[in-house]
Amino acid sequence: MTEPGFVSSSTLQFLFAGYAVIWAALFGYIWFLARRQRRLEAELKRLERAVSEER
């Protein structure tokens, strides 16, 4: 049993890995959404121009 505040170096790598996974998943998902937003906004701009030209 460890004392409160005891730093167990053998488990620190797991702690690091756990939080690395959390941040990779969250930032990865937000990056995926941001990329999709840029593509959609560009596509909408193009489509609206095409529609207004047709009219």
Place this chain on the structure above:
Amino acid sequence: MPEAKGPARDMTQTLGLLAAVAVFVALGLVFLWVPAERVMGDVQRIFYFHVASAWNAFLAFLVVFVASIAFLRSGSHRWDTLAYCSAEIGVVFTTITLITGPIWARPIWNTWWSWDPRLTTTLILWFIYLAYLVIRSSAEGSQQQSRLAAVFGIIGFVDVPIVFMSTRWWRSIHPTLIQTDKMNMEPSMVFTMVFSFVSFTILYAFLLSYRVRLETLAERAAALKRDLRR
């Protein structure tokens, strides 16, 4: 440019800022304030965001459940969109839960995975909502396919209370943090856990708002394409 400015975008940005601040404060509490757990040591700090991720997954699937019922009752496409976006976010948080759990378990249980009731029912939950996403993403405007996905979203939610109750109903090695009358932690740990829940709930609200806005943009683009084809 449509959607470049507007209340929806403002709300998403405000929620994003709030979520960033709240998660940053939660990280401070987890790493700088709360003491290490006596038995598990520092690796227990994974729990604060692991449990908050599981909470977000449950919340996301509850939204799928409610929105799917509302969609079947009203036929309004907005509910279908809300359910679809929430399911996607729920799957992201279930994935985080399923990966961080074994990372915690390896030094504590001396194994990456055990077919424990909590772990098994959570894995089933992940598969259920992956299947929901496959069904719903193939809808492409088909009302019938959306309705099928909604039925799946409603039935799939049955697994959420099973996941939550699994450690109480069956013999499980997974820790039960929340009991009927108390939490099995000291007060500073309870405070950090609750704060992590709150910060992740704001993060969920931000992601849902962002994802719904993108879906609305995609639907507008699809409508313009149809206009051009006529």
